[in-house]
Amino acid sequence: MTTRMEPGGERPAIRFDRVGQVFTSSDGSRVTALEDVSFTLRRHEFVAVIGPSGCGKSTLLRIIAGLVRPTDGQAEIYGLPVTGPREEVGIVFQQPTLLPWLKVRDNITFPMKHKHGRVTAAEKERADQLLEMVGLGDFAHKRPDELSGGMQQRVGIARALLHDPDILLMDEPFSALDALTRDEMSFELLRIWTERPKTVLFITHSIPEALLLADRILVMSARPGRVREIIDVGLARPRSMQTLSEPRFHDIANHIRAQVFRPGALA
Amino acid sequence: MTSPTTSAPRSSAPAPWPERHRRLYGALDRGAPLLAALALLLIWELACRLLAVPSYLLPTxxxxxxxxxxxxxxxxxxxxxxxxxxxxxxxxxxxxxxxxxxxxxxxxxxxxxxxxxxxxxxxxxxxxxxxxxxxxxxxxxxxxxxxxxxxxxxxxxxxxxxxxxxxxxxxxxxxxxxxxxxxxxxxxxxxxxxxxxxxxxxxxxxxxxxxxxxxxxxxxxxxxxxxxxxxxxxxxxxxxxxxxxxxxxxxxxxxxxxxxxxxxxxxxxxxxxxxxx
The missing domain is CATH 1.10.3720.10 (MetI-like)
Structure with a gap:
């Protein structure tokens, strides 16, 4: 597929070893965003992170992305400590974060342009394929503001997939979308993930979304963010609308709700 | 109960203007800023003349x-x-x-x-x-x-x-x-x-x-x-x-x-x- 070395078979894709993150704000006060967070993600596993606002979910993602250095412990990708942004990681943000002056296709190839100063013909072709894959084949030459919110977020996903990253980090990617588009995008993401397996870390506020997508769910507690529980979803794949009505779906959903909303959890 | 009241405005809506009137209105609408400027100049000119303002104070x-x-x-x-x-x-x-x-x-x-x-x-x-x-x-x-x-x-x-x-x-x-x-x-x-x-x-x-x-x-x-x-x-x-x-x-x-x-x-x-x- 690529010339990149295939990662060692047994090594976890992502490993957090007692990671802590303390932010010091400009007035000197210290906020503990994460405390003693440990978990591992197997290669090509889909893991959702769920927890109340301000539990450090985004910080967790930023640490894996190499954008934030943890103040305690260590984060590893394929056994190597994360010291900065890595090639094999793609990020999808909460907002589509497209550049309004670029056409849709140029937005998808923007990472290459931005990093290397040029875009190869092969990359352009790949951008077109990705556009087809996310159902926007006819929109390559439109500007982002001519697209709906859901379409823009698809472009954001296609952009993250351009260099075929082995690890996909998604920070509440569908939270700005309406409920119907959200469901549609979830199934779309599952289809893409089945076609091209990847290790996905998916941050969300939505329990049904996490259940529909993930193999395992990391439930976090409020500030300081700690791992409260890691749940094996165990729902059969491929998942569909029927999955939503399975008894197990509701059992786990209720269980997570009880975890997240248990007394003191929202403090 | 509400249906007669909702249909009332529709029936009393003004009949469409003849084409001629509409075009005149359009021209007036487009020319409004220019007309306003000309009107101001005219008022300025007339005011200076009628009040006999000396030109070294405010010329016409x-x-x-x-x-x-x-x-x-x-x-x-x-x-x-x-x-x-x-x-x-x-x-x-x-x-x-x-x-x-x-x-x-x-x-x-x-x-x-x-x-x-x-x-x-x-x-x-x-x-x-x-x-x-x-x-x-x-x-x-x-x-x-x-x-x-x-x-x-x-x-x-x-x-x-x-x-x-x-x-x-x-x-x-x-x-x-x-x-x-x-x-x-x-x-x-x-x-x-x-x-x-x-x-x-x-x-x-x-x-x-x-x-x-x-x-x-x-x-x-x-x-x-x-x-x-x-x-x-x-x-x-x-x-x-x-x-x-x-x-x-x-x-x-x-x-x-x-x-x-x-x-x-x-x-x-x-x-x-x-x-x-």
Whole structure:
């Protein structure tokens, strides 16, 4: 597929070893965003992170992305400590974060342009394929503001997939979308993930979304963010609308709700 | 119960106008700004004549037009070019210094902490009061006038560009960092384009300030230029002539303002608000 070395078979894709993150704000006060967070993600596993606002979910993602250095412990990708942004990681943000002056296709190839100063013909072709894959084949030459919110977020996903990253980090990617588009995008993401397996870390506020997508769910507690529980979803794949009505779906959903909303959890 | 009331307005809606009326209305609507301006001129003319206002206090529009024609074209061109030349040089200097300075300020906490207060001090200094000093220091020629124009125009450019650069969505900069791109590339590919709408709103304001700057400078020391011409005309009580020069100045300002807007429309159409596209 690529010339990149295939990662060692047994090594976890992502490993957090007692990671802590303390932010010091400009007035000197210290906020503990994460405390003693440990978990591992197997290669090509889909893991959702769920927890109340301000539990450090985004910080967790930023640490894996190499954008934030943890103040305690260590984060590893394929056994190597994360010291900065890595090639094999793609990020999808909460907002589509497209550049309004670029056409849709140029937005998808923007990472290459931005990093290397040029875009190869092969990359352009790949951008077109990705556009087809996310159902926007006819929109390559439109500007982002001519697209709906859901379409823009698809472009954001296609952009993250351009260099075929082995690890996909998604920070509440569908939270700005309406409920119907959200469901549609979830199934779309599952289809893409089945076609091209990847290790996905998916941050969300939505329990049904996490259940529909993930193999395992990391439930976090409020500030300081700690791992409260890691749940094996165990729902059969491929998942569909029927999955939503399975008894197990509701059992786990209720269980997570009880975890997240248990007394003191929202403090 | 509600159905009769909801259908009532529809049945009482005015019948469509005949084509002829609608076209007349459209023409009136389009011409409204021009008609209003003409009406104002007419009121001005009539008021001056009826109240017998002496022309050295407030000349009538017709007297201004007459005096404009009496000044040789050659003389108009010389003065206009002198003012335009100084304005554009000062403006260009403000853009060339202001935008890179803004990039530096937006990206360095140290620079913004040390330089910004000084910029505010410069902006708070009444440039008109400093102008005579600048003339003494820089002597004859365009130099002092260009510097005065620069000092008046560059602050809005710096402030607005900094605001624009800082308005870049943080996630966009995180994307850049996650790609491992250099700071310089982040500025060029992301921050500056995001600042374009802000930069152009500053460029529009500053281009009219540039004319003001040149005129102020010409009041202090000049041998030609429209500012000099106004000062010269009024000292001889040729008030209609001064008004004529004022009309030229306003036209110049408007033309430059439109030119900047047009440039934005042609080069950066995506940066315009949706309603203006």
């Amino acid at each position: 529009p017709s007297a201004i037009a007459l005096s404009a024609v009496q000044v040789p074209l050659d003389s108009w061109l010389t003065h206009t070019w002198a003012t335009l030349r100084v304005s554009l040089q000062g403006y260009a200097l403000a853009v060339l210094i202001g935008i890179p300075l803004a990039v530096a300020l937006a990206n360095s906490r140290l620079l913004s902490r040390t330089l910004y207060p000084q910029l505010v001090i410069i902006q708070s200094t009444p440039i008109v009061a400093v102008a005579p000093i600048i003339v003494v220091v820089l002597g004859a020629g365009d130099a002092p006038r260009v510097v005065i124009t620069f000092l008046i125009t560059f602050f809005p450019i710096v402030v607005s560009t900094v605001t624009g650069l800082q308005a870049t969505p943080p996630a966009m900069l995180e994307l850049s960092r996650s790609l491992g791109a250099s700071r310089l590339r982040a500025v060029r590919d992301i921050q500056l384009p995001f600042a374009v709408p802000y930069i152009f709103s500053a460029l529009r304001i500053s281009v009219t300030l540039a004319i003001i700057g040149a005129v102020v400078a010409e009041f202090v020391a000049a041998e030609n230029g429209l500012g000099f011409f106004i000062a010269f005309s009024t000292s001889f009580f040729k008030v209609p002539q001064a008004f004529a020069a004022l009309v030229v100045l306003v036209s110049l300002s408007l033309a430059l303002f439109q030119l900047v807007s047009l440039t934005q429309r042609l080069v950066f159409p995506w940066s315009l608000p949706k309603t203006e596209k």
